[in-house]
Structure formats: structure tokens, C-alpha cells
Amino acid sequence: MTAGTDTAVVRRDGPGLGEAETNARLARSWATPPGLWGWLSTVDHKQVGRRYVVTAFTFFVLAGLLALAMRMQLAGPERTLLSPDRYNQIFTMHGTTMMFLFAVPMMEAFAIYLVPLMVGTRAIAFPRLNAFSYWVYLAGGIMLWVAFILNVGPDVGWFSYVPLAGPQYSPGKRVDFWAQMVTFTEVAALAVAVEIIVTVFKQRAPGMSLNRIPLFVWGQLVTSFMVVFAMPAVMVSSSMLIMDRLIGTHFFNPAEGGDALLWQHLFWFFGHPEVYIIFLPATGFVSSILPTFARRPIFGYTALVLALFATGFLGFGLWVHHMFATGLPHLGNSFYTAASMAIAIPSGIQIFCWIATLWDGRPRFATPLLFVIGFIVVFVLGGLSGIMLASVPLDSQVHDTYFVVAHFHYVLIGGAVFPLFGAFYYWFPKFTGRMLSERVGAWNFGLFFVGFNLAFFPMHILGLIGMPRRVYSYPAGVGWDELNLLATAGAVILAAGVATFVGNVWHSLKHGVSAGDNPWGAGTLEWATSSPPPSYNFTHIPVVTGQEPLWTLPQGLPAQGLPVVGGLRVDQRELLLTTVVDADPDLREPSPEPSIWPLLSALAVTALFIGSIFTPWAVVWGAIPLAVGLIGWFWPKSPPDTPEPVID
Amino acid sequence: MEKAPHFVTDLAHLPTSAHGPRSATWWGTLGFILIEGTGFALAAAAYFYLMGQPETWPPGQAPPDWLWGTAQLILMLASLLPNLWTDRVAHQEDLRKVRVGLVVMSAVGLLTLVVRAFEFGALNCRWDDNAYGSIVWVLLGLHATHLVTDIGDTLVLTALMFTRHVEPRRYTDVTDNCVYWNFVVLAWVPLWGLLYVVPRLV
Amino acid sequence: MSRALRIGSLGLALCLALPGCQGVQSALDPAGHQAGRIAGLWWLFLGVLAVVYLVVLAGLLIAASRPRRRGVLPNGPSFAREERIERRLTGGLTAWAVGTGAIILTLTGLSYAVDRDILGLTDKAELEIEVTAKQWWWQVKYNDPVPSRSFETANEIRLPVGVPVRIVLKSQDVIHSFWVPNLHGKTDLIPGRVNETTLVADREGRFRGQCAEFCGFQHANMALDVVAMPRDRFDAWRESQLSPAAAPADDLARQGQQVFLSAACVMCHTIHGTTAASRVGPDLTHVASRPSLAAGTLPYSKGNLAGWIADPQRIKPGNQMPITSLSPDQLQGVVAYLDSLK
């Protein structure tokens, strides 16, 4: 059987088709068209993922700059750098941007880029939805920031308590932009969650049974389920808020049977899981980086998976710990104390497994591992302060003070940003084909670690000695001056750390050492393809025989030595679907071509959401272009393909 | 230089479409059902929460009239029959019957929308009366949005089935659409109880 | 030793060395029963969790730096998991999880016990003060079963030492939070709801409280003074507050009173014994006897009073009191008058 004569064979990958030929054909089938049009219509999960990373990082820097502005204002008592109005907008924008536009999307970004690679498939499930989610997210972020620049930025805090955020006490459009930003980002997050769940359930490479799924993928899977159950709460509540504000409903108006605490229940029913939505993917970074640099498979795989489940599950049962001061019945509160503290068990198990992996390994202290160690040092402290907050009496003192600010920066930056920087150093070679400088990396880590602790440790004490959060200034003589100055100095050092990172990326993009497929000698599938990966990810879908497929290869075989399956079409976008539990090959499904419709639909959604801030009728007339967009999106492009060639 | 890859299986024999949990779209549909189901559950929880605030419920208004909501309930439950039938004939890939089923389901869908319009008229409250009115309108509106999107989907699918785009995967689209309609109907049962029965019980 | 820890202990040392922990607004300098119990609980939690933290750091340090059994293999990691080591580690993991469980159970129990103890005070209250939060100041009513013995003040609470006082918490507009750290933790004031807390001061002193829930523009300047005084002095103070405002003693003050009653002031403020009876702003009947002005924004002094009335928007931008244009003479008179309202 020679290639060229038998079309039935050459249209599929397999022994009959040479590698070069296979790659060339796959490249043609999976290519994103060149030029601006291609850029706008791409559905390649790696391009979309990269966009998400860059956009989310931009928001991180912007929100970080706002943080610096706040720290300058608070460097000493009664400073007047920022007016109260500016300050209130700035801390709201800082918190909102960090949570909704940086942390969650950044974790999604890594999921979008890495999950398909790690499970060994050619594309993410529902790639057009994926492209759509990015555009919606981008539009929401731009809307919020443009509003802020035009001095209509929200000014009621990142959780917008009513009635302050209601129609009576926040007239104008500021809060409307906040509420719609929530809608934008949640639509995007929900879409990504569904894509990830389906990718993990149905597109794992043959042999990747449940007990061989990489921990990063488990983390993203549990996170996606949390998104599915948590985000609707904030969608519901922000819709109620906007209806109260715009069409006169009374959900939160006590004078008409509404209730201010309803908002808090709904918001925190989302808000608490939200923090684990940020944290669990980060544990996935840690569980990926540690084995690679400890040179040992992770200890306690099963325990770590169960810990993820336990955290995800418990995370829904403790939102009231944000409301201990609202005067709810104390007996109920004690339940939430116990539930909150119970999270220490799965978290503690994770910490133990990571340290044990390091203990039994032969660690190589490259930059990603430094950040992981920094993560443990910082996060555990933040977790322990969380245990303090979970106690009703202790919380009654430190709630809404800088102690809480300290807690959540320790867990957010410690628990998510440290691992994230580790992840940048770890996967940058995969994303770009070049290494980041290790020498600069050490500086990056050092500045970041020292700056971070200087900035945020003093805040614990500030809270205990009475400094409330969200104050634009404070009087002299209460004893808060020195510690605030220290915190500001720390923030400056921290910023220098971030700047070092930006510089490192800038330089390495052009001049970094070439990476090769697997520079760290890692074990998971994303390292089995070139760096950066081709549009189709893998020439052939690999067969997985262990938790770290590349480590279970017979000694000495390069990544290409993985066993593979053949028979997928190369002249068309086709994916292999496998069974949910055992990942046995089951189906070959087509994967969509690039399309401009996701962008157009996102624009229609944007017009609808923004329009509805100004008139409720926007929902009605905005639905028309949206419907057109969606029909265009799903309408099949060409008549059914010529029937598949028969296989002999 | 180039090393021959180590092929272990040839998957060319695998089918290219399948119904139900074997296909990716089915899982996607299920994902969105979970999301929307959570939305319904939370809105219902908000209803009960608000019910705990004032002394009387509904506060000073009559509960929604029975007629249209109950007609809707009966209509929807009845629509399950043609829906399940459509699902079955789509599994059999019987184009003629699928067309019939889809046309019927489109008609039924449009009818539920008409009934829904009357339901809004018979609520005996406005959304801006008080919190009770607000939550009632939102619950009914939330469900109406699902009706609209599902019917839109059904209409487009019906149109598709009369074009040259019929191919095996279209039939799985039809079965997924049937799954979604089941969800919309099943979601209505507790909502109906909440809107029409609960205010008469308390 | 890790850097975080070093900074941590430095910070702690700093806190103990500075007057920091002994502040007028510090949870670690308790002057009341509840704050005392909470501070005790705090030190206990800190002790236990510091040990946990040290154990984690020690484990991490050892894991990172212990001598390795084998040299680094030239060719990648070792894939074989040694049964013996896995078993040992699994044992360790189990012990760790059980230990964690035991510690959190203990901490939950302790926390619950303290909570119960604090709540126990609720029934013992002998006095009732109703605090209504407004953007951005505190209206304070001393309720008495005899209506004529009730009176109102603002931004200031005086308490008799050793007497538990019930504080009824309401809000007129948005959510605020009532917090006097030296005495007790905070409780929110929520429109449409009535909350309660109890305060008891164990010793004399002046403490600072502050609104702890973000409530808009001037959340930062919504403080209050709490003065704990011996019972007899408290009773005397109480009597003095019950009396109507002093009549102006000299011409300047008399002229000031006229200005006050004819200018916009009268539309927002109450001064008992005069025709001023509006409740938009603080009751000024005894304004000159208060330690501070405008919810802790300025210490009370005649100069600050003049500054406030001349331009409240410069001192507390966005607050609900507008600028009233008064001539220098008028201003002088008003200040003289208000300053006489002891």
C-alpha cells in the first residue's frame, strides 16, 4: 500500500503516511488564516489562551498600579494625594480588577492553553465558544476601565453591599458598570468551565483513566464545577441589583419587603467559592512544578485529588463566615466556624504531600521551585490567619480591618500569585519556545518575596490595633503611622519584583535560550510536543500508560517514543473522543473551523449589556443582532462533506 | 533522522457521531443545564428568603390566577410526548418523522410563549410593587428566557432539517435539543408550584 | 530561618515595643470583659497556630536541605516509588490529618465557649443606649423608661464603669458597623433591621470607636468617642445632659444664637430650649461638652468649631452639612454661642 494511490489511507494518520506529510496536512487543516481576519476569527485554544494570559496580566499590572497609588496615599496619616472619591473608586477598581479581571481569567487562561495539551487532544471542546468567551471578557474589562477613566468607575467596594450600591445611595451609572462587568466576566467564566469539563471528560488521550489525570487537570476540573455552581449566584444577585437600580424592583429595599442581607447571602455564596476558584488551579501549578523539580513523582496523588474534592465541596458551606458581624443567630454561626476550619484538613493534606514530595526527591532549585517554596511559606501563614477569622469572637474584632486585608493578600498572592509566577517560569518555554532568564528569575523571586512580606505582614498588626479597611486616610496619633509606611515600602519593593519579571519576559522573548520540547525533563503530555506546540498539538494522539507518561517511557526514549494511535483524519479537523472513566477510544468528532461569528456575537452581547445600562429596552432590541450572530455561528458552512472514504 | 512512531491501534473504524453521553455536545448541553438549574434554584431560594420578611405573603395582593399557569403546566407536560417521540425518531435517523416532530415542537413552543404572555398578565402584581412582585416577575421571566432560547433553537434546527445540511450529526443536535426541552419542562414544575401553590399555602 | 518568619517576629516585637498594642483603638488592649475574653482567645490561637506554622516551616526546611540518599541521576528522575518510603509517608500523612482535625476541633470548641460567655452578658444589661448610624455620624439616644429622662447626643457614648449596657443598633441609610475595639468586637447596623450588642467597661478611660463597614464617601471619618467613667460621675453627666441648653451669657453669644436660629443651621439641628428642633444633623444641645467634632474628625476646640462651621466641606469633603455663608462677625457669634453649650 503506497501513499498517494490509496486515498482511504492518506487521509488519516498512520503508518502509511510519512511524518512530514502528516504534519504538513495537519498544519493545513488546523491552520488559522493569516492576517487580521485570522487573528479575529481564530479558534485555536493556544492563541486564545495566550490572549487571555496577556490580557489578564495587563489587568494585574493596572490593578497593581492602583494598589501603589493607595499605598502612597496611606504611607502617612492624613495625606491628601487622593481625594476620598478617587480613593473609593481606586480600591474598588483594584479589588474588582484583581478578582474578576485578573485572578479568575488568568487561571482560566492556563486551563485553556494547557488542559488540551495535558490530556493529549488536538483542541479544546467548543473552540468557538472559547473564542467568544475571550471577546466577552475583554469587552467587560475594557468597559469597566473606560468607565473608571471617565470618572464613572464603581466606588462601593468589590462586593458592592446594598443599600449603598442601590439606586438611592449610588445614583449615577457607576455601580451599573460594576454590575454589568460581573455579567460579562461570569458569562466568559461559565463558558470556559463547560469547555474544560467536556474536554476533560471526553477528550482525554486513550489510556488516561481517572487515576492518570494530571493533578493540574484535576484542579481545573474541580474548579470548573465550582464555577458552574457558584457563578450563577453572582449572576442572579448582580441582575437583581441592576433591576433594582434600573427598573424599580425592590429585592434589596427593606421598605418594600426586600432585604439588604439577601445580597450578602447571594454574593458570598459565590464569593467564598470564588476564592477557591482562584486557589485550586494554583494548587495545580504547584502539583505540576514540584515533581518536575523534586525529580520524583508526586507523593499522595489520591489524597491530593480527594483534597481537591473536599475543598470544592466544603467551599460551598461556609459563605456566612463573611457575615459574622451582621447579627445572624450565633448558633448558626458556630456551624460556619466549624465548616471553615474544616478546610484546614484538606489544605493541610495538600501541604503535607507537597513537602513530602520535596523531602523524598532530589530537588533542583530553579526559579519555579523557588516560587513554590515561597508559596508554601506565605500561603500557610495566610491559611492560619483564615483559621483565626473563622472564629466568631476573633472575627468580630478583626472583621473589616487590615487584618482581613492581610489574610486575603497572603492567601491570594501567596496561594495564587506565587504559584502563578512559578507557572510563568515553568511554562514560558512551552508557550514561546524560549527560556526565561534564571538569574533574573532569582532576583524576581527575592524582591517579590521580601517586598510581599514587608507590605502585608504589618497589616495583621494594623488590623489588631484598630485600623479599618477601606479608609482613604487615618488620623495621626492612633499608632498606625510606622506600620503603614513599612507596608508602602514593601509594596514598592514588590512592584520592583513585578517590573523585574516584565523585564525578564521582554528580554527573553527575543533573546532567551531556545527551549526544546522538554527543557525541564518533565513528565506530562504538554512536554511531548514541540515548543510552542503546533496548531494541531500532536502529530499523533499519544497513548497514556502512567501518571507521568514521559517518565514511564522506556529509559532513553525521547518523547516521540510514546505509543500513539492512528486513524484520525488529517485533511479535516477531527478529534478523538474517549469514554469518561477509562478513556477508551469511542468516537471521532469534527472540530469547528475558525469563524468570525464568535466575535460578532460577542459584540452583539456587548451592545446588549452596555445598552441595558441606559435603557431596559436594549435587552429586547439587542437580542436581534445576538440571535443573528448565534445563527451565523451554528449554521453549517458547507454542505455535508463527501462521505468518509471507505476503509479497507 | 525521522523515527517511525510506535502505532498501537488504528481508530479509523470509529464512528463519527453518536447520541447521548458519547458525544461532546450532550455533555455541553448538560453543563449548561446544570448552570441554569443552579440559577433557578438560587432564584427559588431568594423567593423563600423574601417570603420570610413580611408578615403576609403575598403582601396585600392576590396570588397569581390559576388559569394560565396551570394551562401552561398541562401544555408543557403534554409536550413531553411529541418531544420524546422526536427524540426516538431522531435516534432512528428517520428524516421524515424528525421533520414532523420538529414542526410540532416548534408549534408547541410558540404556543407556550403565547400562554406565557397571558401568565404575565394574570400575576396580579407588578415587578415594582414590592419585593414579592419583583421575585415573581423574575422567576417567570427567567423561565420565559429559557423558553425563548429553546424555541429559537428548535426553529433554526427545523429549518436546517429542510435544507441540504442534513447529515448524521444533525440528528444528534435534535436529540440534544430534546434533552434541553425536557429540562425546560421539568424546571417549570417546581416553579409552577412556587408561583401558584406556595402563596396559597402560607 | 525563613525570611517571613523573621519579618513576622520583627513585626511582633515592634508591636509589643511600640505603644501600638496599647492604643485607644486596639483589640489587644482590652478594657472590657468581652474584649478581654477575645484578646485571651487571640493569644491562644496565636500560640497554637504559631507552633503549627513553625512545624510546617521546619518540615519545609528539612525537606529542601536534607542530605540526599542518592546522587542526582544523570538521566532524569527515578520513577520507582519505594514501597517502604511511600508507606512511611502515608503514615505521616494520616497522623498529620488527624492532628489537624484535633487542633481545629479544639479551636472550634474554645471559640464557641468564648462566644457563649460573651453572649451571657446580654441579659445583664442595666442601661439602654440606642445608636443610629447615619452617613457619616452617630446619633446616640439614652433611652429611659421615663420619656422625659431620655436624651440625645452624638458621636459620643459615656458609660458607667462595670455596668453592662445594651446598645441597640439601627441605621437610617446604608450599612455601618459599630466597633469599639477596646471594649468589644463589632456589630453591623443594617437598615430594616435592629441589632444589639452589649458593652461593659472594666476600667475608666477614653476609647475610640470607628465605623467598620464601608458606607461611602466619608466612611474614613466616622468615628466616635467612648468615655468610661465612675458611676457617680456618669450620673452627674447624665443629669447635665438632661437639662436644656444654657441660655447665652453675653452679647456675642446672644447674637450668635440669633444667627443660628435664623440661618440654615436651624433647619438641620436641634438645640433644646430653643426653637431649633430638626434631626437631620447632630443634636447640639451640649455640643461643647463633647471630646470631638464631626464624628471624630477634629478634636473639640473653639478654633476647630469655627473652622468646621466656616467650611465643613473642606474638613470632611462630601459630608451632609453644607457651607452656610456667614460673615466673620456672624461666625464669631455662632461659635461663641455653641462653645457655651457645655
Ligand code: HEA
Ligand atoms: C485564595 C484565596 C483564599 C483562600 C485560599 C482562603 C482560605 C481561607 N479563608 Fe479566606 N478570604 C479570602 C481569600 C481566601 N481565603 C478573601 C479574598 C477574603 C476577603 C474578602 C473580602 O472581604 O474582601 C477572605 C476572608 C475570609 C474570612 C472573612 C473575614 C472577614 O471578612 O471578617 C474568613 C472567615 O472565616 C476566611 C477564612 C478562611 C479560611 C478558614 C481559609 C482556609 O481555606 C485556609 C486553610 C489553610 C490552612 C489552615 C493552612 C494549611 C493547613 C495546615 C498547615 C494544616 C494545619 C492547620 C491547622 C492545624 C489549623 N477568609
Ligand code: HEA
Ligand atoms: C488577586 C488579588 C489581589 C492582588 C494580587 C492584590 C495585590 C495588591 N494589593 Fe490588593 N486587594 C484585593 C486583591 C488583590 N490585591 C482585593 C480583593 C481587595 C479588596 C478591595 C475592596 O475592599 O473592595 C484588595 C485591597 C487592597 C488594599 C486595601 C484597600 C483598602 O481597604 O482601603 C490594599 C492596601 O494596601 C491593597 C494593596 C495591594 C498591593 C500593594 C498589591 C500588590 O501585590 C500589587 C503588586 C503589583 C504591582 C505593584 C504592579 C507593578 C507594575 C509595575 C511595576 C509596572 C510594570 C511595568 C510595565 C508593564 C511597563 N489591596
Ligand code: CUA
Ligand atoms: Cu459608616 Cu462606615
Ligand SMILES: [Cu+2]
Ligand atoms: Cu470565605
